[in-house]
Amino acid sequence: LETVNSKRIHDAFMKKNTIDSRIIAIVNRIPRGKVATYGQVARLAGMPGHARLTGYALHRLPDGSKVPWHRVVNAKGGISLGADSFAGSLQRALLESEGVAFNIRNAIPLNRYQWKK
């Protein structure tokens, strides 16, 4: 009984881990100077309509991770983190350092910078 229960818990853990892995795998493919939307990443990861899961997976990233999380923006080309927050300004700074420009409304022109798989 003990082993069965722990196996179930282990399976659940592995499943969530797999979901995160697939999302991370996609994010890792976004080239420098390009961005992808949360929904786009979810679609490419095989779970259309689950943009929020992309956000959660990135939210759980450990500090110091090499995943280019800053290349993921929302459908409007904007940064979904608080513009005044530390992480928000960091994301913008990282993107600009890669040559990604923001328009007057603090959004990225997706027609120009969105990663086309």
Place this chain on the structure above:
DNA sequence: GCAATGACGCTCT
């Protein structure tokens, strides 16, 4: 266990 809360996005006014 249940309600509220998001690193979201699409549709309809």
Place this chain on the structure above:
DNA sequence: CAGAGCGCCATTG
């Protein structure tokens, strides 16, 4: 074009 409504679901209090 802006805003409300709704679906989504892991996390949190």
